[in-house]
Amino acid sequence: MLKELKLYPKYVSMSLRSGLSYKADSIIMMISFAITEVVSLATIYLIVGTVPAIGIWTFPTLAFLFGFTLVPKAIDHIFTDELWLLAYWAIRHGELDIFMTRPLNPLYQFVAQTFKWDGIGELVVGVVIMCIFGPQAGIAWTAGGVIALILCAVLGIFCFTGIKLLFASIAFWVKYAGIFLNTVYDISNYAKYPVRYMGKAFASIMFFVIPFGLFLYYPVECLVTGANIWWAVLWSAVAAVVLMTLALTVWRLGIRRYESAGN
């Protein structure tokens, strides 16, 4: 683990420098991600605008929730974007071979090779939106609440990574893992809506099966309703540990049956 940490800056610098020749591309990506998120916010505005409020959720509150969901999503995106490639391509086409012949964790090597700085666009949009709507969201702000929310965001990164790795790893067994991952990942978009009012079945799924609701929606709900947000921290931690353990286990089982390509 120490070696991996020590090497990471080296990987980041290599990834950044190899991206230099495509700088314009990264900027286009950044703008496109930012536009996508602004459009999402406009969608929320229009939907909520049709009614005075959805229960406790007014537009500023939902906008704040939206901004919050972007933070862990963007940070995960910056560090582990390569997992998409794993799901769609790398496992099926034997692209792990090279990494498996080196005395360093192959998953680490694969993921570390790309540092996706254009994800910063999403991160900035998220933080800016939180700053704008935080004061209007009807939240009684305390220092403890802010710290808890930051903790939830950090744990949320691991939850995102865990879910991505879990579904990318099924590529060892399943042909279209990328599409499964895509479908599951898209569900995270619904955690920025009032999950609790969208039906018991859906809420249960979002809390206990694919827990986007637990680590994205629940912390903000606690803040808005004045419930104890430390419960959200605890549940996010549980979700992070469970998801990462599950994902790494599935990855380990998968790598043992890795078939490379064209034996």
Place this chain on the structure above:
Amino acid sequence: MRRGAIKRYLIFTKAGFQTLMAYRGRIFLWFVGALISAVLMSLLWRAIYSFSDEPTIGGYTYSQMLLYVIVSAVMFEVTVSDTMGAIVDDVRYGQIGMRLMKPISYRLQLCFTNIGNYLGRLLIFGVPFMTAGTLIAVYGFGLTGLTWYNILLFIPASFIAMMINEAYDFLFGQLAFRTHAMFGVNSMSMTISGFLSGRMIPLSVFPVWAQKVLNCTPFPFMMSMPVRLYLGVMSTNDVLISFAVAIAWLIAINIIGQLCYKTSVRKVVVFGG
């Protein structure tokens, strides 16, 4: 175009259909993914309707909104175009020079291939998914107002929508000659057209001024108009005018695309593909 020429391009339509058949497993899963998304969206709408004082939102009852969400999700998968992807691949693998040298029009080749793709998506997935969605809306949620002629008219309307969508894709796809960041360009152009065409939410919940502006753009004809036609919420007059305007837009975007294409091709010739 002479009849022989059309026949030559119909080969591409057949090829597009066959490619689709080869990838039907994967495309089936994309349809399922879109449907899951539509179900989640309809849950959100249900929550919103339950907090609304009015029985309709943006002029739609809940059962209409439900079908709107399903039809737009399925229609998106049916009318999605492969044109941008094809240009990107041709540029990336250095095939573009060769393609441009052939005595057939690259533009028409892309277009006809996409028609085959559309037909396959419509017949194999679109029809069953739409039928299921419609039956659920009618028998499960008491939807009324659907007519057989509106449903039949949906087919030409979705065809024109696909053609506009494809022309729009061709316009943006040409950026492949200038940048490698086509993933970003693609997601940006999809987000914009998705939002402005009424795929994410019906245009009738937009502010009135925005609706007026949008009505002067091609976007509503890529999604909103065919879906509204299907739901039977358009007057006969509206339908006729919409078809005429949609066709006018189709021609206009193609002309713009063609003009841009001339400069793009010059770029390819300079760099030797």
Place this chain on the structure above:
Amino acid sequence: MIELINVEKYFKKPIRGKGVWGMFKTLFSRKHTLVKAVDGVSFTVGDGEAVGYIGANGAGKSTTIKMMSGILTPTRGEILIDGKRPYKSRERNAVLKTIGVVFGQKTQLWYDLPLTETYDLLRYIYDVPEADYKRRIGELTELLDMKPFMDAPVRTLSLGQRMRADLAAAMLHNPKTLFLDEPTIGLDVLVKRKLIEAINELKNQYHTTLILTTHAMSDIELLCDRVIVLDAGKILFDGSLEKVKHMFGDKRNVTIQTPAPIDVSAVVDKYEIENVSTDGDGLLTTFTIDAQKLKIDVLLDVLLKSYKVVDIKLSETGIEQVVEKIYADVKSDDDAAIEAEGGAQA
């Protein structure tokens, strides 16, 4: 020392149904066919040996290399590299530090950056001390003639340059064993020759154990002293290069193109020609000879004098021809043995 003990690698291929419904069934069905890529292989390679591991496409040679280099896990059997198993998570790092791998079809070099960047990364991954690293980079640059392209981004290198660079990357940490999986694939004759010579020098200088798969018999002749032939996942032959040469001879193919089909009987009767085959509507005729018995210049002379030759092509013998011959020999030996046994019993 590398030991393979009854190594098997089976792949399960699901039987795919047709259509959307079939695909659905595939997801939940457990029906599959079993592909025996490697089917009970045992051999031992001593330190400093150079082994050519050959076989037709799909014979299982890449699968074996991938098991020895930590990529694939054997279905059954054991692979020990100096007593450690590369596919066991606790032992793999220790094994991987002592081996180097080069794939002809894949590169481990960072695509958009100069070579030195990848080498620097590898130095940290393999914990090579800085002094050793500097000395080695110097030696390898010299030996593989890499100075001209050391600072160019990898994507601008030619295939030959890239292979040399990949070779250096695999040798940086002074591995005890070097695995080369089709290192000469796609290279033209001169570049190929140069690469093989460089590998030979590396081997002599560092006393590296070498395991090589290839499609060109000439690679084996120049590099290896031992040959293992694999067929359908089983070892068909394991012996010295001398023995292979003795069994197979020094085969050459000469193909001539003529304006009309030719009658070869006169030439075949007069000279010692092993095989004649025609192709392309009888216009392409290939003569296979043993260069020990019939000099190639003599054959060319005869052909040019006897026929109206439009075009001429000399080609090396492919591995397929060697395998075919060995296969035939081994089988006939087996038959003879069985017959002898049967005779004894009777």
